[in-house]
């Protein structure tokens with residue numbers, strides 16, 4: 001159980017991570033597309049530094065299976081840039097294995113938001 005998590009109460013979203021790494025700014029596409037997370041998963045496979053735990057309480061973190069938690073308990077364990085709780089193929093069919101108890105930064109990543117669009121762009125998915 002990740003009781004000793006090195007939580008960062010202001011853990012960055014994907015866009016903030018990208019800005020810190022001096023990545024190219026997002027070019028926002030035109031139009032209001034509808035994004036289907038179950039046919040995407042781009043934001044779950046974008047950075048080895050994400051998602052980190054932030055404002056969760058112990059009870060919430062206790063419900064995340066330890067096998068998905070990073071060794072230092074600061075966030076989810078990633079395989080490369082891919083969150084270990086993600087199943088399926090990015091851009092085709094994906095699922096979060098801990099959806100009901102996913103970290104708060106995952107909940108904050110909204111379909112069609114800047115983080116979402118940046119991740120989708122990185123995977124070559126339509127914006």
Ligand code: SF4
Pocket residue numbers: 035036037038040041042043044109110111112115116117119120
């Ligand atoms: S929030 Fe956006 S990038 Fe993340 S899975 Fe949903 S559509 Fe894909």
Ligand code: SF4
Pocket residue numbers: 043044045050051076083084085086087095096097098099102103106
């Ligand atoms: S915990 Fe779930 S929603 Fe969050 S990055 Fe991992 S697979 Fe995606």
